[in-house]
Amino acid sequence: MKFEPVTIKDIGKALGLSTSTVSRALRGSYEISSETKKLVLEYAEKMNYRPNPIALSLKERRNHSLGIIVCEIANNFFSQAINGIESIAYNRGYHVIISQSHESFERETVIVDHMASRSVDGLLVSVSSGTKEYDHFKNLYEKGLPIVFFDRVTSEINTHKVIADNFKGAFDATEHLITSGFKRIAHLTSAPYLSISIERLEGYKAALSKYNIEFDEKLVQYCHNGGMIYEEVEEAVKNIFKHKAKVDAIFTAGDRITTTCIQTLHKLGKKIPEDVAVIGFTNTNLAELFHPPLSVVRQPAFEIGQVATELLISMIESKRPVVDFETRVLQTELVIRESSIKTSTT
Amino acid sequence: MKFEPVTIKDIGKALGLSTSTVSRALRGSYEISSETKKLVLEYAEKMNYRPNPIALSLKERRNHSLGIIVCEIANNFFSQAINGIESIAYNRGYHVIISQSHESFERETVIVDHMASRSVDGLLVSVSSGTKEYDHFKNLYEKGLPIVFFDRVTSEINTHKVIADNFKGAFDATEHLITSGFKRIAHLTSAPYLSISIERLEGYKAALSKYNIEFDEKLVQYCHNGGMIYEEVEEAVKNIFKHKAKVDAIFTAGDRITTTCIQTLHKLGKKIPEDVAVIGFTNTNLAELFHPPLSVVRQPAFEIGQVATELLISMIESKRPVVDFETRVLQTELVIRESSIKTSTT
């Protein structure tokens, strides 16, 4: 009991017409008489004919589908970005295919290969934290597969990129901590070679420098799995407190890292902000429900997804090869809540 | 500059062999000499040959891909369930395609059609809150497309289903509120015709009944969009407090509904649990960070995804039509925290 949709051939047979005539009638070609067209159209409607997209893909070598590769969807930033992507793709006639790399380089390469061979028309990518080289993207990109990077990007491939202003977001957060009176500010971030980590670290450093606070390498802790694994975050947090200088604030860079850091602090019995203040990059909409309400750097995730998709579709639909690439930088939003406010009693 | 992968035909031409021979050599057919096989295999490896999955789909009418339809991925339950689905699908050789209905019936029908015509081998579905009739599924299902429902299921289609024990989960939560001393317990739930809503409402009623508390229709509020829209939840919460009898606890049924309800309570200035206690279905792992820490009914989302996928793949790979269908019911977990504990001062 196989699933057998009606084909153009079936229609032709039923109506005593050739497949080419039916095909042309369906697309309203001028060289088909109006009676025949009407006949075909009505019969097709009646039989609920749907063109087989697979056959079309085979023939036209395109799909009207976009591949999305992110580390994980259980991440507020990415699920919001995906909604932005869908909102554009959907009414431009594109379908999206989502895959998760789970921060694994191997998995990412498999996914990329799979998507390419399934003829997605283009790729929207935020690279995994395990990715240190980009040949799997480069090969396909050079063969003509359009790719737009967002969030976690790479300078190794010259294409459109869409990111938040990570430098400024980090700068603002750190400056806020400093002007609130915190002195020893640790920085908890993702894998060190990721673009977001580098940019946010620079913003953090710049803010310290502006206020003549010496940068201390040991106050920076990296989560090489992007915060996916609880243990790595817990260890990083513990490392921060091992430091002889008493840390009084933490700036976290990353959705999962921020929330997991707070979980760890709870577990360690650290009071926020009395023992340690926290502000971090996260797009959770539950931050105000936390105890205490969490100060955050919020990224315009939805918009980032939208812009990236528009750029990708423009690449796909461009007749001539695109040579002028841009990197769009969208602004972050600093939301101050209690977790980063110095308590008056101290 | 189109993206042109190497085909079996290219190999044949380069090696002076027919496509059939190359095809057979690649699959290691016994009727090809070992030298030819070696020749072909080595050349294919060198040229990085990858079979074109689209051509295979066209020919074999299958894909090795599973379609997932959920209302939204920015929902802890579903993102966890998807991870469960992927964990099984991935090492059974299936690829997954995720689409969001955004709780819209129209969108759901479009997605279903699209997935079916793209020849997914089967569907994993949690229906949208806007879905009141199931013809779009039924048509395909009767034509032989395997479908497994999870979470939000329907009795109208006789197939495998995987759900949490919603009745018991709701019963336990409600009973817990009662035995903690709460008297007027409201119930905030999703669209009324959804299976999850019905089952959870029954559990709620049963617990009330066990303790001889009269069921009051007006204490039940429905969010017809499943809690996706902030305003509908806010209105529902306000309605609860309009009731003359003073509500002292709320049992919420649904991930988004629970979190949004708490946001609304904050906004309304209601203290939890002093003014109103809260316990709800949600799979967020941030519940303990809330103020106060939130009591929850947690569903085994990951496992539900796994089981549903195993059942679906068994249907797909079954030689004979499957006639024996089962509904797997997995147990929920009650996690008591402060949001549902009566304060001693009261």
Place this chain on the structure above:
DNA sequence: TATTTTTACGCAAACGTTCCCGACATCGAT
């Protein structure tokens, strides 16, 4: 009426693959 143009349609190739069937060598057995 003879010729050209138009109208309306069919044939067949192509996209990449698999697989049924047939073809041809080689070889051992008769």
Place this chain on the structure above:
DNA sequence: ATCGATGTCGGGAACGTTTGCGTAAAAATA
């Protein structure tokens, strides 16, 4: 030397669609 068996391989159809080209009949023109 002939025969059947065996081992290797190619031809071609099929999956569903589009499209260039060819062509018959009908209409328009001379």
